[in-house]
Amino acid sequence: MSSKGDCARRVEMISVEDPGLVIVGASLAGLTCAQSLRAEGYTKKITLIGAERHLPYNRPPLSKQVLAGKWQAAQTNIDSAEKFAELGLDFFIDEDAQELNIASKEVRTSKRTLAFEDLIIATGASVRRLPGTETMSRVHVLRTIDDALGLREALVGIKSAVVVGAGVLGSEVISALSEYGIHATVIDRMATPQLPLTGGHFASRVNDLFIEHGVITKYGVDIISVTEQETGITFDLSDGSKVSGEIAVVAIGCIPNVDFLANSGLDISNGVLCDSNGLAAPHIYAVGDVARWHNPVTGKSLRLENQTSAIEQGLAVGKFIATGESSPTTHPFFWSEIFGNKILMLGNLEADIPLTIVHGSPSDNRFVAATISNGVTTGIVGWNMPREFRQSRAMMEA
Amino acid sequence: MKIRVDRDACIGAGQCALVAGSIFDQDDDGLVVLLTDTPSDEFIAVARKAATLCPAKAIALEE
Ligand SMILES: Cc1cc2nc3c(=O)[nH]c(=O)nc-3n(C[C@H](O)[C@H](O)[C@H](O)COP(=O)(O)OP(=O)(O)OC[C@H]3O[C@@H](n4cnc5c(N)ncnc54)[C@H](O)[C@@H]3O)c2cc1C
Ligand code: SF4
Numbered sequence: 001m002s003s004k005g006d007c008a009r010r011v012e013m014i015s016v017e018d019p020g021l022v023i024v025g026a027s028l029a030g031l032t033c034a035q036s037l038r039a040e041g042y043t044k045k046i047t048l049i050g051a052e053r054h055l056p057y058n059r060p061p062l063s064k065q066v067l068a069g070k071w072q073a074a075q076t077n078i079d080s081a082e083k084f085a086e087l088g089l090d091f092f093i094d095e096d097a098q099e100l101n102i103a104s105k106e107v108r109t110s111k112r113t114l115a116f117e118d119l120i121i122a123t124g125a126s127v128r129r130l131p132g133t134e135t136m137s138r139v140h141v142l143r144t145i146d147d148a149l150g151l152r153e154a155l156v157g158i159k160s161a162v163v164v165g166a167g168v169l170g171s172e173v174i175s176a177l178s179e180y181g182i183h184a185t186v187i188d189r190m191a192t193p194q195l196p197l198t199g200g201h202f203a204s205r206v207n208d209l210f211i212e213h214g215v216i217t218k219y220g221v222d223i224i225s226v227t228e229q230e231t232g233i234t235f236d237l238s239d240g241s242k243v244s245g246e247i248a249v250v251a252i253g254c255i256p257n258v259d260f261l262a263n264s265g266l267d268i269s270n271g272v273l274c275d276s277n278g279l280a281a282p283h284i285y286a287v288g289d290v291a292r293w294h295n296p297v298t299g300k301s302l303r304l305e306n307q308t309s310a311i312e313q314g315l316a317v318g319k320f321i322a323t324g325e326s327s328p329t330t331h332p333f334f335w336s337e338i339f340g341n342k343i344l345m346l347g348n349l350e351a352d353i354p355l356t357i358v359h360g361s362p363s364d365n366r367f368v369a370a371t372i373s374n375g376v377t378t379g380i381v382g383w384n385m386p387r388e389f390r391q392s393r394a395m396m397e398a
Numbered sequence: 399m400k401i402r403v404d405r406d407a408c409i410g411a412g413q414c415a416l417v418a419g420s421i422f423d424q425d426d427d428g429l430v431v432l433l434t435d436t437p438s439d440e441f442i443a444v445a446r447k448a449a450t451l452c453p454a455k456a457i458a459l460e461e
Contacts, residue, residue, distance in 0.1 A: 032450065035450060036450075039446075039450075058454070060409075061407070065406070065407075070406075071406075311451060315450065335409050342409070342410060342427075342428065344409075344410070386411075386412060386428020387412070387424050387426065389410075390411075390412030390415060390424065
């Protein structure tokens with residue numbers, strides 16, 4: 001796809017030597033940068049390239065509405081082709097960046113070499129695979145729309161599945177399996193399930209949901225070996241036991257897509273290290289899942305893998321490039337739906353501070369809880385209480 | 399300008415009601431409720447901001 005018609009006209013208006021801006025990675029973060037640049041008055045050329053063959057789409061519904069069979073693939077699209085055309089982008093899908101040369105300000109792609117004045121790295125993350133299972137057809141992962149459609153198809157008619165990883169994605173997959181009446185076993189090397197940003201406070205709640213829904217749990221074990229048979233897949237575990245299912249879903253996290261930056265000189269240990277404006281080097285920015293921004297409030301540099309951070313970083317970088325203005329640091333926000341429970345999380349709950357119940361009651365399965373340390377609220381979770389959660393957000397601003 | 403919301407996509411984050419409370423509210427389940435689908439000119443900028451910030455991309459603007 002391309003919005004060539006409009007772009008050709010636009011490009012004529014700017015000087016031939018001006019290479020403009022290149023955005024690598026055409027998903028939520030990259031697209032938000034382009035929108036923000038235009039909204040903030042950036043008129044130079046913007047080239048957006050993305051490795052996938054699809055128009056940008058939302059990933060959160062993949063493990064929720066799409067896996068549950070409630071949505072068709074097209075419903076995940078972020079915007080229509082017409083909306084992209086309005087932004088006046090040179091937009092190319094199915095093209096990936098392969099090498100960055102900062103000195104010459106060029107990025108080599110699978111199709112050509114692009115010169116840039118400014119570069120935004122928005123290449124996100126790739127799913128982490130379980131070594132040895134890469135080619136096993138009964139072992140699934142979930143990161144792209146194609147993964148989601150493939151997994152949904154594989155669920156038809158099966159009765160059992162093994163999920164590796166009891167994080168938020170694994171938990172969402174387990175609840176989808178349960179809706180299909182598929183019996184799940186979950187394996188994790190940690191001792192409990194994990195929700196992001198919650199300091200372990202909800203581990204036992206999530207585990208209770210697993211138990212209530214008949215999920216077999218294998219925590220604190222390592223996988224010794226995996227074998228694929230004609231009818232299923234078997235895991236040998238470090239406690240001497242074996243677990244099997246007709247298929248397996250591996251949800252053990254993601255790895256930032258930084259391969260093309262290997263010789264660039266940038267710090268790419270756990271994502272592209274950036275300052276609090278998203279600058280990794282002069283004229284080089286990174287946003288979204290691939291980026292590790294410095295947070296001046298906490299003093300830490302963290303890679304945040306969620307929609308809101310991708311959007312907020314995209315908005316901030318667009319504004320910074322177009323106007324030179326910085327944006328305030330925001331709190332990370334995440335949501336999930338596990339066995340029908342709507343969970344919203346803001347900030348970072350601290351493990352060693354007990355929860356304060358702000359609204360509702362945990363025994364009614366509807367509450368808002370926070371961790372408050374020395375009068376400062378560090379994180380808030382809403383459990384089936386979205387409106388009260390929104391009202392409580394003011395606590396974080398105080 | 400006309401606003402459309404997709405309540406099937408909405409996850410009740412409330413970003414919209416936070417930045418544009420005159421246009422968006424939330425029902426008891428937290429799902430977005432449109433107070434008006436044709437905001438007056440002075441509210442178009444905040445409506446656009448809400449659409450950009452919505453983490454579920456559940457808000458669409460038709461010019
Ligand atoms: C199943 C699933 C469920 C999720 N659920 C939630 C949720 O409920 N809430 C939430 O907040 N977040 C959720 N997330 C996380 C959220 O989707 C991500 O944080 C978000 O997609 C990050 O956007 P991004 O643009 O930074 O990266 P990505 O979406 O990873 O996009 C990066 C793009 O860059 C492309 N690319 C990679 N390398 C290159 C290259 N060299 N050249 C060109 N292009 C390249 C990739 O193909 C990809 O299209 C979920 C993610 C998944 C997979
Ligand atoms: S910001 Fe989006 S997801 Fe959140 S309540 Fe509004 S429409 Fe729903």
